[in-house]
Amino acid sequence: MKDKIKEEKTLFDGFFKITEGRIDRENYGGGAEEITRLSFDRGDSAAVLIRETDTDRLIFTEQYRYPSGKKDCARPLEIPAGAVNPGEDPRAAALREAEEETGYRPASVRAVADIFPSPGGSSERIFIYFATCTSADRSGEGGGAKAESEDIRTVKYTTAKVREMYRSGNFRDAKTLIAVQWFLMKSEK
Numbered sequence: 001m002k003d004k005i006k007e008e009k010t011l012f013d014g015f016f017k018i019t020e021g022r023i024d025r026e027n028y029g030g031g032a033e034e035i036t037r038l039s040f041d042r043g044d045s046a047a048v049l050i051r052e053t054d055t056d057r058l059i060f061t062e063q064y065r066y067p068s069g070k071k072d073c074a075r076p077l078e079i080p081a082g083a084v085n086p087g088e089d090p091r092a093a094a095l096r097e098a099e100e101e102t103g104y105r106p107a108s109v110r111a112v113a114d115i116f117p118s119p120g121g122s123s124e125r126i127f128i129y130f131a132t133c134t135s136a137d138r139s140g141e142g143g144g145a146k147a148e149s150e151d152i153r154t155v156k157y158t159t160a161k162v163r164e165m166y167r168s169g170n171f172r173d174a175k176t177l178i179a180v181q182w183f184l185m186k187s188e189k
Contacts, residue, residue: 002026006034017041042124046094047081049179050106054134057156058183060176061101064151068172076173077155077165081126090114090127098131102154103142106131112182117174126175130183159187 004024012018019039026032050059062075069075082097084090091109099105112128142154157165163184171177 011038038121040122040124042122044084044090044125044127045081045175046084046090046097046127046129047079047175047179048094048098048106048109048129048131049079049112049176049183050098050102050104050131050133051159051183052104052135052156053132054136055156056159058159058162058180059102059104060155060157062153062155073172077171077176078173079128079176079179081175084127091129094127094129094131099139099142101142101152103138104133105139106133106137108132112179115175115178128175128179128182130179 003026005021006024007022008019010017010019017040019041021037021039023035023037024032025035051057052059059080060077061080062077064074065076080094080098080101082093082100084093091111095105095109109129109131112130114125114127116122116125118124142152162180165171166180166184171180
């Protein structure tokens with residue numbers, strides 16, 4: 001299929017950006033048409049599920065989230081995550097966010113997936129990683145970047161507790177749910 005973005009214009013450019021695109025789209029049933037679509041341009045993000053191997057605990061974060069808070073989920077359980085800066089390697093961004101949010105700087109990191117959580121409306125791509133460390137690898141306090149008004153709490157759960165929480169539907173953040181599913185699937189082998 002030969003789809004082509006003909007024109008883009010910025011409608012809003014604040015903390016996030018919204019663009020409007022005119023696209024020549026080839027249709028599955030034949031023919032083509034020009035369509036107009038909006039994109040919430042978020043940029044790429046990186047996230048990491050961290051396992052503290054000596055305690056068999058997985059490390060998560062909690063922080064206030066305005067959008068999900070409007071739908072009764074103000075402080076979802078999440079894995080550390082954040083924006084990939086221009087020119088930054090996603091793996092490096094995941095490690096930076098892990099240290100900033102939890103105080104841990106894991107040495108062992110492996111790629112899990114890269115996903116588009118909402119491809120119909122957002123340009124965001126999230127690179128998800130898995131990392132291991134020990135309790136001795138905590139080098140800082142975590143809690144997030146004060147300059148960004150972050151107020152993050154680190155929480156840890158055993159693998160058994162995470163499995164129970166997963167079965168009970170406690171994970172509502174997509175990147176976290178994917179990382180937890182991947183981990184539980186791998187740990188059952």
